[in-house]
Amino acid sequence: MQSDRSVRVVTFNIGSGRDMEGHIDLPGTAELLGHAKADIIGLQEVDRHFSSRSHFADQVNWLAEQLDMYAAYGPNIDLPATEEGRPNRQYGNAVFSKHPIVSCQNHLLASVPNEQSGNEQRGVLETIINIEGTTIAFLNTHFSLDEQEQHLGVDTLIAITEQLEVPSIIVGDFNMTIDEPPMERLFSHFNPALPRNMHYPTTYSRDAEKGNRLDYILSDKHWSTKLVAVLPTDVSDHFPVLADMELILDLK
Numbered sequence: 001m002q003s004d005r006s007v008r009v010v011t012f013n014i015g016s017g018r019d020m021e022g023h024i025d026l027p028g029t030a031e032l033l034g035h036a037k038a039d040i041i042g043l044q045e046v047d048r049h050f051s052s053r054s055h056f057a058d059q060v061n062w063l064a065e066q067l068d069m070y071a072a073y074g075p076n077i078d079l080p081a082t083e084e085g086r087p088n089r090q091y092g093n094a095v096f097s098k099h100p101i102v103s104c105q106n107h108l109l110a111s112v113p114n115e116q117s118g119n120e121q122r123g124v125l126e127t128i129i130n131i132e133g134t135t136i137a138f139l140n141t142h143f144s145l146d147e148q149e150q151h152l153g154v155d156t157l158i159a160i161t162e163q164l165e166v167p168s169i170i171v172g173d174f175n176m177t178i179d180e181p182p183m184e185r186l187f188s189h190f191n192p193a194l195p196r197n198m199h200y201p202t203t204y205s206r207d208a209e210k211g212n213r214l215d216y217i218l219s220d221k222h223w224s225t226k227l228v229a230v231l232p233t234d235v236s237d238h239f240p241v242l243a244d245m246e247l248i249l250d251l252k
Helices: 026-036 059-067 147-163 181-189 205-210
Strands: 006-013 040-048 070-079 089-097 101-108 123-131 134-142 168-173 215-219 223-230 241-247
Touching: 006 026, 006 134, 006 168, 006 215, 026 059, 040 059, 040 070, 040 134, 040 168, 059 070, 059 089, 070 101, 089 101, 089 123, 089 134, 123 147, 134 147, 147 168, 147 181, 181 215, 215 223, 215 241
Parallel strands: 006 040, 134 168
Antiparallel strands: 006 241, 040 089, 070 089, 070 123, 101 123, 123 134, 168 215, 223 241
């Protein structure tokens, strides 16, 4: 924790570690995340032995070693290996923490087969983390492009957090701008790290001229936000979002 009650979190879609030119630059990703000095990190589009696009690398373990952090992984796509004796080919979300991850559970989001969604399985990785005696929940997700599936994803996030009995932070690539109906539903249930009435910096660099923000940090009523920053980079087509969150001990 940054102090007794604060935690720095980062969300970042790393695009399987590929930079804007499509070249693998996982060391650049690790360097960027190291400079961020986060306590907890949520990454989307993380490969584990997936394909030649990421050299069949275990990006989760490699990043955990480079960052010296605990790690949890939620594979939303889990395919048999192309060769006997090799690990399954996996793709999904990962959480890294400087503090012990007590438990983790990957929730697969409901899919509605159609052309817009591309039939890609999406998920929410739920982790429970012990920060110096304080237990919190940290959820990391990557939503569909399809509005119907986005609404179903919102339903799932709300259902998960309603059963949690600890302060919760939700991060991810939601594939939505702030004015889209499913995102408005999320804003009605959770507090965005950056309020709606403030300027939302671009987080998706391929649409920089449109100013699209697709990546968010949300929290329940137990947190207040002290700082928010978007970190421009060319190691992915998304930009990381960073927030310093302070735990509110005495809710009124």
